[in-house]
Structure formats: C-alpha cells, structure tokens
Amino acid sequence: MFVTTAGRTNEEMVTLARRIAGELKAEFVPRKKRSIAAIQEAKPEDCLVVGKERLELFPLGEVSPFFFHPNSAMFRIKRLIKGEADPLIDAAKLEKGMSFLDCTLGLASDSIVASYVAGEKGLVTGIEARPELLFIVDAGLRSWDSGLDSINEAMKNIRVMGGYSLDYLKAQKDNSFDCVYFDPMFDESILESDGIRGLSCFAVYEGISKETINHALRVAKKRVILKDHFRSERFKEFNFEVYRRKSSKFHFGVIEKE
Numbered sequence: 061m062f063v064t065t066a067g068r069t070n071e072e073m074v075t076l077a078r079r080i081a082g083e084l085k086a087e088f089v090p091r092k093k094r095s096i097a098a099i100q101e102a103k104p105e106d107c108l109v110v111g112k113e114r115l116e117l118f119p120l121g122e123v124s125p126f127f128f129h130p131n132s133a134m135f136r137i138k139r140l141i142k143g144e145a146d147p148l149i150d151a152a153k154l155e156k157g158m159s160f161l162d163c164t165l166g167l168a169s170d171s172i173v174a175s176y177v178a179g180e181k182g183l184v185t186g187i188e189a190r191p192e193l194l195f196i197v198d199a200g201l202r203s204w205d206s207g208l209d210s211i212n213e214a215m216k217n218i219r220v221m222g223g224y225s226l227d228y229l230k231a232q233k234d235n236s237f238d239c240v241y242f243d244p245m246f247d248e249s250i251l252e253s254d255g256i257r258g259l260s261c262f263a264v265y266e267g268i269s270k271e272t273i274n275h276a277l278r279v280a281k282k283r284v285i286l287k288d289h290f291r292s293e294r295f296k297e298f299n300f301e302v303y304r305r306k307s308s309k310f311h312f313g314v315i316e317k318e
Contacts, residue, residue, distance in 0.1 A: 061107065062099075062107055063077050063084065063087070063107075064077065064088070064096075064107060064108075064109055065077045065111075066091070066110065066111035066112065067093070073110060073111075073112065077110040080195070083195070084108070084191055086108070089103065100120055104120055105120060106119050106192070128200025128201070129167070129204070130206060131169040132169050133168075133170075133172035137172070146177075147312055148170055148174070148241075148287065149174070151285050152285050153282070153283070156177065156181065156182060157182050158238040158239065158282075159183040159185075159281075160174040160182070160184045160185070160241065161187075161236075161237040163228070163241060164225065164244060165186035165220065167197065168215075168218060171184050175218050176210065184217065184218045184219065185221060186221065187221050187223060187225045189224050194220060201216065202215070202216055225272065226272045229272065229275035229276055234278050234279065235279070235281040236281075237281065238283075240279055240280040241284075241285045241287075242287070244267070244268055277315065284300075287312050287313075288311065289309060289310060290309060290311050295311070301315070301316070
C-alpha cells in the first residue's frame with residue numbers, strides 16, 4: 061500500500077500524509093494532479109488517500125473507495141433510544157457498566173452500539189488485524205460527527221487494538237471481559253450493504269477454531285456471543301445456544317458462563 065493526498069492539496073495535507081505513511085510503514089507518493097487510477101497503473105498497490113475531511117482507501121482494481129462511516133450503528137442506536145430492541149444487545153444481555161470484547165471489529169458498527177449501551181463506565185474493545193483498516197476506523201471513531209453527542213461519545217470510548225483475535229485472547233487474564241463477541245461475516249458471500257461490501261477485500265480470514273473459543277470462554281466472565289449465517293455449522297460445532305431470527309440470514313448464538 062502507498063499513501064497520497066487528495067486532488068486539491070496543500071502543505072498541511074502533504075505533511076499529514078507523510079506522517080500517516082510513516083505510521084503505516086508505507087511509501088508516500090506525491091499526487092502531482094494525477095488520478096488514483098493513473099498512479100495505481102504505475103504502482104499497482106492499494107492506495108490510501110488523505111483528504112481534508114476523511115481518509116479513503118482505494119483497493120487495487122476498485123473504482124469506489126472505502127471510508128469510515130457508522131454504517132448500521134446510527135439507526136440501531138436510534139431504535140434503542142425509542143425503546144426498541146437490538147438483537148446483539150439482547151443476545152449479549154449487555155447493560156451499562158459492562159465490558160465487551162469485539163474480536164472482529166470491521167467497521168465497528170457492533171462496537172458502537174455496544175459502547176452506547178455500556179455507557180461511560182463500561183469498556184468496549186475492538187480487535188482488527190489489518191493495519192490500514194485499523195487506522196481508518198480508529199481515526200473515524202475519534203472524528204466522525206453523527207449529530208448526536210451520545211453516539212459521538214460512544215464512538216470515542218471504544219478502545220481499538222491491532223492484531224489477531226486469538227493472539228489477543230491468549231494474552232488476557234481469566235474473566236477479563238463480561239462478553240466476548242465474534243462476527244465472522246466474511247465467511248459468507250452475503251455482503252448486503254455498500255459499507256460491508258467495501259470491506260470484503262480487506263477481510264482477514266482468521267477463522268474460528270476450538271482453541272479460539274476455549275480462550276474466549278476463559279476470558280469471558282459472563283458469555284461468548286457468535287453472529288453467524290443461519291446455515292453455519294459453527295453453532296452446533298461449538299455448542300452455542302441459537303437465538304433464531306425469523307426472515308433474517310444471520311442468527312446469534314450464546315454460550316453462557318453462569
């Protein structure tokens with residue numbers, strides 16, 4: 061991957077782009093009024109564009125960029141505000157002050173909702189293996205203005221960690237988090253929203269092994285939650301109790317510790 065600036069740039073943006081390239085250990089390529097496609101033709105790699113208002117990641121061969129946005133978290137939280145239910149929150153039995161480990165951060169939609177419910181005294185941690193995705197999502201969580209202070213605070217309160225979920229789980233003490241959550245969405249080709257579809261080429265297919273589940277059960281104080289396709293064999297393989305949802309392609313499974 062290389063880093064460049066938006067088409068209309070200035071010295072401040074160039075300086076920022078160079079700094080980001082250094083943090084990501086990537087090459088900085090001056091824009092020189094060229095299109096992204098033209099630069100990628102000469103340098104066939106993914107491209108991170110540093111703009112005035114946001115970061116955009118152009119995967120090689122893709123026309124549309126990926127950029128951070130709260131995705132489904134916005135309308136899910138608005139439903140919670142109205143007193144309606146959220147299937148993840150119900151499955152996790154999440155309440156204010158609880159801790160939640162999201163082992164598959166992605167666009168952080170689930171973590172944002174969890175952080176909103178857990179509140180200021182709660183703790184939500186998300187793990188992401190791809191450094192460029194981690195950088196964009198972390199920056200977006202700290203800078204995105206949703207128009208609602210409660211959602212902005214929920215995003216800023218999320219602790220984002222780089223690495224693989226199994227490695228992170230191995231390093232945690234017993235009963236470190238109330239809930240441990242997995243959403244291996246990239247194992248199914250049901251990428252329904254544009255935001256999720258934009259993530260598919262950055263997916264890290266780490267998979268969920270028996271070792272991963274065993275460490276999750278050790279780290280979880282209350283329960284382990286799995287969101288998976290309704291056809292998935294993982295619910296049965298790892299003994300999850302399934303919360304089936306009518307006319308939904310995804311169900312939630314739970315293993316209770318208590």
